[in-house]
Amino acid sequence: MRCPYCSHEDSQVKDSRPTEDGASIRRRRQCEDCGARFTTFERVQLRELTVVKSDESREPFDRAKLERAIAIACRKRPVEAARLERLITGIQRQIETSGESEVTSARIGQMLMEGLKGIDTVAYIRFASVYKDFAEAKDFEDFAGQVADAGRE
Template sequence: MRCPFCHSEDTQVKDSRPTEDGTAIRRRRQCHNCGARFTTFERVQLRELVVIKKSGKKEPFDREKLAQSILIACRKRDIDPDRIERFVSSVQRQLEALGETEVEAGQIGALVMQGLEQLDPVAYVRFASVYKDFREAKDFETFVGQLSKSVKA
């Protein structure tokens, strides 16, 4: 593993342990060149996923991009980071379980919306504002109004 600080390939694993949900191995490493310590994660990948964007463009599935979009929606919310990590892993597993190598971006967004609705209502609305491409305040009002109606029903 290459050191993220000095780019030396001479690093050593100091500690390995499974993550809380058991879907990955967390490894603490130390660089012999600069002495820096860093953490890596090793995960099972069932298949290489390709995302088909709205424009038709295809790109490899990027777990970090998914995690970052969820973290942005959850910013400044009182949600345990481990819970967010488990949610990201859950979405990835659901995508892999579809049995397809290509998945539409809309499918990913729908899975995230479904999970965020259960995880945190504010994060759900934040993510929806990007996913559903809200253009003006009225779009928020309409969405939150529909959300309120479904909660009362």
């Protein structure tokens, strides 16, 4: 494993343990050159996944993009990090176990919206504003009204 501080190729594993959800292994490492310590996470990858974008371009699936999108939507919201991690892991598992090697970005966006809907209404609306490309305040108002109406049912 390459050191993130000095880019030395070798590091020594000092400690390994499963994460809380059991979906990955957390490893504490120490660079053999500069002595810096850092943490890595190891996850099982069932298959190589490709994301088909709306313009038909393709790129490899990147879990970090899911993490960033959810982090932005949930910024300054009282949502536990563990709950978000479970959401991300659940979405990734659904995609990997679907049997398909390609998934559309629209499908991933829909899965994220469904997950956020059950976690935090504000984060759900924030994500929807980007995902659905709201152009003006009226779009927010209409969508928030739909969410509020659904919550009353």
